[in-house]
Amino acid sequence: MTEDVVRAWRKSSYSGTGSNNCVEAAAIAGRAAVRDSKWTDGPVGLYSAKAWAALIDVIKH
Template sequence: MRVVDLTDIAWRKSSYSNQDGGNCLEVADDLPLVPVRDSKVPDGPALVFPAAAWAAFVDGIK
């Protein structure tokens, strides 16, 4: 298992998020690994994917 330091990551909330918060996720862009977390629990765990795998996932759900 690899530990990734996410301390200074610039997170971006989903564009589908609304003003009330809702069920959203946040991602960090322009990295070789893409961390993904629940926006309601910013200090909680994050899943980290290789950028190519995340891109394939996003393309698959479009």
């Protein structure tokens, strides 16, 4: 990944220091990318902006 993408990753506010459930997200090429923050070289899930917005809406409600 490019340096700009690496700087774009944001850790979930629900991922505490003692938690094993850590998620990071980034906006990449108009899509949402999600990865395990403990495995930064692992697989990345890519979602359309529409799918990401729908997921966030479900999580918030």
